[in-house]
Amino acid sequence: MTSESTIDTIIRVAARGDGITVDGRHAPLSAPGDTLAADGTVTPGPHHQTPPCVHFPTCGGCQLQHLDDQSYAAFVTDRIASALDGQDLSAPIRTPHISPVRSRRRATLHAEGKGGKITLGFTAEKAHTIVDIKECWILDPRLFALVQPLRQLLRRLNFRRRADIHLTLADQGADILITGFAPEGLAAAEALTKFCEDHKIARVAFDDGLGPETRWEPDAVTITLGGVPVPLPPASFLQATPDGEAALTAAVLEAIGKANTVADLFAGLGTFTMAIPAKVYAAEGARDALTSLKAAAHRTQRPVYPEHRDLYRRPLTVAELDRFDAVVIDPPRSGAREQATALADCKTPVIAYVSCNPATFARDAKELCDSGWRIDWVQPVGQFRWSTHVELAAKFTRPAPPSSS
Incomplete structure (x- = not known):
């Protein structure tokens, strides 16, 4: 007979990130080894770490920062094993x-200009609200270093809407594609040029619905694959x-x-x-x-x-x-x-x-x-x-x- 303490113990993490007990109860933000009380209170166990980022769990960029390395690796394995088992394989x-922390070389951030403020970051978990990131534990530091300068640039460009900012680290530096917005005028062009020169940007393109238009690309942008520099179209996979x-x-x-x-x-x-x-x-x-x-x-x-x-x-x-x-x-x-x-x-x-x-x-x-x-x-x-x-x-x-x- 299964004991009550075993029933209340989180044994695995499901595909969408919730912890699961033996009897099938779900608990958000729980890790294997945590205990789940009848009122839904989670008591952290040996595999429940303190999330390193101040934005977790609000930011939707991460869902599992509360798992230590051992339980996160087990989650990755279990996702595959469960999928195969579902097909009787x-x-x-x-x-x-x-992959290590702070190693992502591509990401899509979301921006909103409202009331003179520029909000820039990932959307909140299961919501459209943008989390204005002040730190990030997954982005390559070279990309995160552009977050605040991009806020300043958008302010100078009189940005007053929502847009997506696609960031990629190319061989020549950061490649930026902004979709849903395209600045106009001499002042905007000068602000963009200064931003690119100051931060050694490889390329900036804008797409307001008619396809990417490159505004800055002093050298042809490439990505090295298998030792070969390959031309890199904006926001490529x-x-x-x-x-x-x-x-x-x-x-x-x-x-x-x-x-x-x-x-x-x-x-x-x-x-x-x-x-x-x-x-x-x-x-x-x-x-x-x-x-x-x-x-x-x-x-x-x-x-x-x-x-x-x-x-x-x-x-x-x-x-x-x-x-x-x-x-x-x-x-x-x-x-x-x-x-x-x-x-x-x-x-x-x-x-x-x-x-x-x-x-x-x-x-x-x-x-x-x-x-x-x-x-x-x-x-x-x-x-x-x-x-x-x-x-x-x-x-x-x-x-x-x-x-x-």
Whole structure:
């Protein structure tokens, strides 16, 4: 019989961040080992740490700062294991790789100008209110150092609305795209130029609904992927931290081994394409990303063969997939249901699947495993530290058929 003290103990953290007891009670902001009283009071246990940021838990940038490193790593693992279990699957799950604090190289902040005040930060948890951040434990310090100067710039630009500010650390420095606002006039141009010169900004672009318009870019902006500088379109997708990118790339390279020909599906700017020492067919649906990848490959004479291809409407066929020694696939959060159907039936020896959504990964993995594939291992990566967002890389192979004697 389960004791009352066990029932009231938080045993795990659910996908959305609430702690759960044995009997299924939920408690926000609780950690494994905490105890939950009948009135809902949480008593911290050995894995409940003091959140380091003054804005937690109001700020929506983090949901799990109250977990110590051990329980946060366990949460990352459990997210993947639970998703697989929901599809009646299991797999060897490796020790999670967790990115360090203050290492995020890209983020979207929200700004509001009202009553002469500029509010700038992340939105509040489960709300549209903007938390005016005074510190941040996830942003790279080089990005956070721009928060107060951006407030001052927006004030000089007579900013009186809401807008999004997309920040990315490029090779040349900070790349900034402001959407929902575009300043006009000579005074605004002079204020923007001074801001960029003072803070060594790589690029500033504005998008008021008609597409990004670059206002400052003294040198062509690039991001180095696999040792190759790749042209960086404004607000392009990148792995959130260099550390996380390195962990995922290492897992992909381990999975594909010494493959001579590789298909990189949903290739983006070439995060994995540029790191693979083989002939690579790279399929990507976003034209700006593909153009950048193509330019970088051409300049460095890499054996890369890019194709503009919407893999949801026109996934690679089984016959096309059979040409490759390995397939790397890194779809958006919705997964790759259409492409997984063809992958399930192809003869490619190995698949390296990178995912930012354990649920859709498990769904696609189910289709592969039902067709005879096996998950050799899963490498969890927690590069969105203290959030409920979990990423992973997994290796799929087909077991050799038993020999007939």
